[in-house]
Amino acid sequence: MAFFSCNGPSEQKKEIDPTTIKVEGELVADMIDPPLVPLSVVNRPAKKLIVHMEVVEKEMEMTDGVIYNYWTFGGTVPGSFIRTRVGDEVEFHLKNHPDNKLPHNIDLHAVTGPGGGAESSFVAPGHETVFSFKVLNEGLYVYHCATAPVGMHIANGMYGLILVEPAGGLPKVDKEYYIMQGDFYTKGAYGMRGLQPFDMNKAIDENPDYVVFNGHVGALNGDKAITANVGETVRLFVGNGGPGLVSSFHVIGEIFDRVHVEGGSLINENVQTTLIPAGGAAMIEFKVEVPGTLILVDHSIFRAFNKGALGMLKVSGEENKEIYSGTTQTGIYHPEGGRPQNMPEEEAVPEVVAESIKEQMEFGKQIYARTCLACHQSEGQGIAHAFPPLAKSDYLNADVNRAIDIVINGKSGKIVVNGVEYNSVMTRQDLTDDEIASVLTYVYNSWGNDKKVVTPAMVKAIRDK
Numbered sequence: 001m002a003f004f005s006c007n008g009p010s011e012q013k014k015e016i017d018p019t020t021i022k023v024e025g026e027l028v029a030d031m032i033d034p035p036l037v038p039l040s041v042v043n044r045p046a047k048k049l050i051v052h053m054e055v056v057e058k059e060m061e062m063t064d065g066v067i068y069n070y071w072t073f074g075g076t077v078p079g080s081f082i083r084t085r086v087g088d089e090v091e092f093h094l095k096n097h098p099d100n101k102l103p104h105n106i107d108l109h110a111v112t113g114p115g116g117g118a119e120s121s122f123v124a125p126g127h128e129t130v131f132s133f134k135v136l137n138e139g140l141y142v143y144h145c146a147t148a149p150v151g152m153h154i155a156n157g158m159y160g161l162i163l164v165e166p167a168g169g170l171p172k173v174d175k176e177y178y179i180m181q182g183d184f185y186t187k188g189a190y191g192m193r194g195l196q197p198f199d200m201n202k203a204i205d206e207n208p209d210y211v212v213f214n215g216h217v218g219a220l221n222g223d224k225a226i227t228a229n230v231g232e233t234v235r236l237f238v239g240n241g242g243p244g245l246v247s248s249f250h251v252i253g254e255i256f257d258r259v260h261v262e263g264g265s266l267i268n269e270n271v272q273t274t275l276i277p278a279g280g281a282a283m284i285e286f287k288v289e290v291p292g293t294l295i296l297v298d299h300s301i302f303r304a305f306n307k308g309a310l311g312m313l314k315v316s317g318e319e320n321k322e323i324y325s326g327t328t329q330t331g332i333y334h335p336e337g338g339r340p341q342n343m344p345e346e347e348a349v350p351e352v353v354a355e356s357i358k359e360q361m362e363f364g365k366q367i368y369a370r371t372c373l374a375c376h377q378s379e380g381q382g383i384a385h386a387f388p389p390l391a392k393s394d395y396l397n398a399d400v401n402r403a404i405d406i407v408i409n410g411k412s413g414k415i416v417v418n419g420v421e422y423n424s425v426m427t428r429q430d431l432t433d434d435e436i437a438s439v440l441t442y443v444y445n446s447w448g449n450d451k452k453v454v455t456p457a458m459v460k461a462i463r464d465k
């Protein structure tokens with residue numbers, strides 16, 4: 001027997017032919033920066049919805065010290081969330097900022113028409129184009145630039161989401177957020193400082209240096225984390241701009257109560273990880289029952305810990321020991337950074353090296369955060385029985401050349417740090433001489449250590465031995 005399951009809005013859609021919905025009046029669309037979204041359409045009638053979007057090419061930070069020339073819809077990656085309802089007539093104004101270097105256009109997957117609008121929206125710097133479309137199908141859709149070389153425009157950040165709500169809007173929830181995954185390809189390896197140009201060869205190979213949420217490593221971490229309170233319902237609008245990778249979207253510590261699979265009308269329940277195709281999306285809903293930091297990841301896990309695809313949802317409120325109890329070790333899931341690429345020498349951009357002790361401290365802190373912190377912890381306190389402390393470490397302070405050697409070559413076997421024996425393995429860290437000098441200078445000048453300064457020449461001397 002085949003019955004339609006009772007999904008409310010999608011049944012209404014069957015009754016009304018959306019092409020016959022009349023529009024009543026005009027409305028200028030709200031444009032808000034991610035991870036926020038405009039308010040639901042709730043009960044408003046279908047309208048002529050006027051969207052003003054400007055393409056902006058601009059340099060922004062990919063991660064600490066790494067600059068990238070992003071091409072954006074509206075100045076952010078992803079571009080502003082566009083919220084419509086079935087039957088709206090969208091009048092789309094696409095501007096190309098006069099300071100931009102390239103022509104652009106827009107292909108919205110919610111459009112029924114040639115190129116999803118791309119064929120009508122090609123616009124040169126300093127100009128504006130206007131085209132109109134009626135939204136017929138409810139769901140969550142990707143939009144992106146489709147100007148040649150298409151892959152390059154998308155890889156530089158030109159994507160966003162457009163939501164088509166059913167008449168009456170989506171069911172009410174307490175919190176809504178907008179997240180989009182994207183992969184980025186740079187000439188230099190992950191974390192290499194300076195302005196990093198796009199690397200077309202890596203893009204064709206689909207081998208990104210960065211896989212991130214909302215355009216930057218850490219865009220949803222720390223004080224930029226999204227938030228909710230215990231007992232609230234959360235809806236995540238999650239898209240994948242690609243251009244290359246499919247996302248295995250997962251939230252560590254939560255189960256998705258409902259997922260609009262691929263952003264459409266099919267609802268799956270009790271989902272652990274949902275697949276989000278490149279150029280696709282999903283609507284994910286869950287209730288948060290206990291406090292803590294939920295970690296958003298692409299569960300292709302090296303991308304999360306080594307390429308940046310890691311975000312946070314901080315839940316505050318009362319504990320509920322019936323649902324979860326146990327001592328919590330905060331900060332188990334940290335980014336670990338990545339140096340997986342071997343760049344051909346001639347393509348590598350020159351390394352930006354620390355010029356002063358002040359810069360060594362600054363760079364060293366960043367290198368520590370993405371390379372050492374995952375094991376030795378944020379204040380160098382280590383983890384009992386597993387990772388020795390770097391704070392007030394007698395072992396560290398006793399011999400600087402030995403410390404350099406450990407970072408270059410790794411370490412295994414018994415050692416005694418502050419009277420406690422460790423017998424574990426530290427992996428060799430694939431860092432440059434300058435980076436090792438900076439990170440060790442930072443460690444020696446933090447947490448009660450004895451303030452040695454390590455130079456690249458000292459590191460080189462050990463490496464060459």
Ligand SMILES: [Cu+2]
Nearest residue numbers: 104145147153
């Ligand atoms: Cu473009």
